[in-house]
Amino acid sequence: MGELRNRVVQVRYFGDPDGLEVVDAPLPTAGRGEVRVHVLASSVVFTDVVIRRHLYPQTISLKPPFVLGYDVVGEIDQLGHDVTGFKLGDRVADMTVVGSNAAYRTLRADEVTRVPGGVDAAEAAALILSWTTACQLLHRAAHVQRGQHVLVHGAAGAVGQALLTLGRMAGLELWGTARGDHAALVRELGGTPIDYQREDYTKVVPGGFDVVFDGIGEDGCRRSLAALKRGGMLCAYGYTAGVQAHRSLFSILTWSARLYVLGWLSRDRRVYFYSINLMRARHPAWFREDLARLFELLAARAIQPRVAERISFAEVAEAHRRLEAGGLEGKLVLCPDLPSHHQRERELTV
Template structure:
């Protein structure tokens, strides 16, 4: 390995935010088929709370210490042998699951998506997990069409906000389920708020919804099924719900398995599980195509993701605490070029 010192955020052992530490390691050189990037932005996602707590199935086999960081935007600063189509200075993005809370990192060239130079890297980073999840669950999984009526649970969160905006752009009638404190934000995003404290979402729309997007999964998704119209579709979203952080791995996996068994229910109601990682494995071309589309929407100003705060390395552990507590109405983004807080 060679190159400048590489600052990273490592998880020393599974557990609380106190197990996140800033370390300095050597910077690896790009191998065949790889590029090295200088990281400009890497967003912090609630999913990383689950990774840190050893509750995320995809990373359950990793043994600490390892570097955190689910997504990344950066500039190519070294090109490995056999790489074509990318050159020094190109701005690129990737979804990495781990390893991107760093100053430098290696990426496989075949997985990269180009980022327009005119967009804010921090805003671009927010699209990679949350907005891609929202876009694909609406357009690839649910295949919504103009005039459909869709309920999104957890609408105050990053995926929920993105789904409301993208649904409105597609001509879909959107309802956002959240606690009352998020009602103004949901209206601002063009959707009808459903207040969990005051309303029974199963009775909000007579006849039921065409699609319910549920990243919470309480009560085994039964109430979300009850909110569907005959022939409606439930999309269960990944592992991102706060309630799942209180469950064990077995409970999470059991819930997913149950959805696969519930292919068709009385009244023609259907259930489908969406995982951004599983869909990327099956359809890698969709991932690049959809992310490029989102970057174009960002470049044109048709979407404007909310960046709650840009932070330096020394703030990552504190931000994990805030993520776990909930209530942020935007993404926190690690920007390695920012100086440490005083």
């Protein structure tokens, strides 16, 4: 076996994708209470774009160079002192916010979630942020009940797809806003499609929806509130939704503050502002429970997250450009062991 080599995707400077670089890095060593994992998969998500632009409050104090990577699925190859309950070769996952677009990294053993054997690593990585968000929105925030009328905005996106799938499993009556060309996808996932460019979703259900999940919010969620019945709940999520329209951190924070004021003023309708990081900080056990349950569903093939493409280190900058362009129906997942397109094409011609 050759000498282990670590490579990482780091932000060299804030701004466009050209500020990303793939470099060799020191091989980390598992400290007390930690495990080191050989990374099998790490999603490339739009929040990475926001972090790269220096617009994400949770990472605003970071200074380049630092390593991107919001989530990780890896195989334990080193155990730190005082780690029990794990062995070499176990597969685990975590949501890390940064640091996981790497070949190797360390994780706190008491924060990781086991990944069942036989589960595809890229599909497992695709669950961590989007599907855990959807699961917690449905069951930790909205506490949905069978038969409720529920509207999902951005239904063709990663969280939207998860909300429709898990909502159907919970026995909900579902509608999803999306572009007209995504109508078939919304139907396939169990929702009634609403072309937001042509239809007025506030008039679809007489009396209004029981719950609206709004991860878009360009209009300050006003129309989503108008689509609710009295006593209904708006679950607002997705800080990154404002980034396309607001190019500075100050304007994004101002936009977010207006949403909170609007929620405070909405007396006959409830508003819940969801953050996966805040929820995890308050209830860390919930995150592990929910992710473990999703992994069980994935192992049983009861759910199947869409992976748009598995990419190599060489393709990360282009992946960021594709995320900014929009229109993807699945996750882009970095698989560090995957050769680049050029290498794969060369191998095919040999």
